[in-house]
Amino acid sequence: GPDANLNEGEFTVVGADGPAGSVENTAVATAQPPAGAVPPRSNESSAKVRVLFPAISLHKTADRTSATAGDTISYRFAVTNTGNVTLTGIRVEEVAFSGAGRMSPVVCPETPELLPGATVTCTATYRVVAGDLTGAPLTNTAKATGDDPSGNAVDSDPSRATVTTVPAPGGLTPTGATGAGLIVAGAAVLLALGIVAVLLGRRRRKRE
Numbered sequence: 001g002p003d004a005n006l007n008e009g010e011f012t013v014v015g016a017d018g019p020a021g022s023v024e025n026t027a028v029a030t031a032q033p034p035a036g037a038v039p040p041r042s043n044e045s046s047a048k049v050r051v052l053f054p055a056i057s058l059h060k061t062a063d064r065t066s067a068t069a070g071d072t073i074s075y076r077f078a079v080t081n082t083g084n085v086t087l088t089g090i091r092v093e094e095v096a097f098s099g100a101g102r103m104s105p106v107v108c109p110e111t112p113e114l115l116p117g118a119t120v121t122c123t124a125t126y127r128v129v130a131g132d133l134t135g136a137p138l139t140n141t142a143k144a145t146g147d148d149p150s151g152n153a154v155d156s157d158p159s160r161a162t163v164t165t166v167p168a169p170g171g172l173t174p175t176g177a178t179g180a181g182l183i184v185a186g187a188a189v190l191l192a193l194g195i196v197a198v199l200l201g202r203r204r205r206k207r208e
Contacts, residue, residue: 054148055083058092060140060159067138068166069130075161077106077122079144081114087146087154090114092122095158096141100131106142114146128165138163 033039056079063074077092092106108122132138140163144156 052085052148053083054085054087054146054152054154056080056087056144056146056154056156057082058142058144058156058159060142060161062140062161062163064163066164066166067128068168069128069133070168071128073126073128073138073163075103075106075124075126075140077108077124077142077144077159078119079108079114079122079146079156080119081116081146083148083154084116085149086116087114087148088112089147090120090122090144091146092142092144094124094140094142096139098136098139099126099129101127101129103140133165133167136165138165 030039030041059078059080061076061078063076064071067073079090079092081087090108090111092108094103094106097103103126104124106122106124109120111120114120126138126140128138139160141158141160143158146154148154
């Protein structure tokens, strides 16, 4: 009737609603009765709306905790769809690497779709070079990306793997103070050999 109390409402979906997967709203209808009458009240009616929540995570690991020059480190990148929609175009990007050499490209299996809750593992390798033996660890940070059904890119939080660098057997390293000492020692040996060669040359000329 003309005295019915009708209300329209709006609700803005926020980030915290995403993990729940849906938003539900329940309402009742009332009306203003004649004086002295009990206000009428309808039954409850609910509406549920699915919330699309694209999300992705990355966990990066190395197959060893320490390495020296010549060793090969194998990295694994576990990419998981932590949202409630299917993701496509899964890729992993290296965003920071402290190594002196070059890491191989990150290779991911051909996965047309990554369903909610599913995980795919990508791989890469790195061969440790002499320039890495500075005493500081090798740190490697990456992120994963997938595309939601609307074509929007969804990024993971960065994930980092750390490998300690150790000297080669014998404790010789080509960098730092030890490397400098080897260079000086080598120069001294070459100088001594040069002096010996000059003396031998003079003796031969005197004999002739």
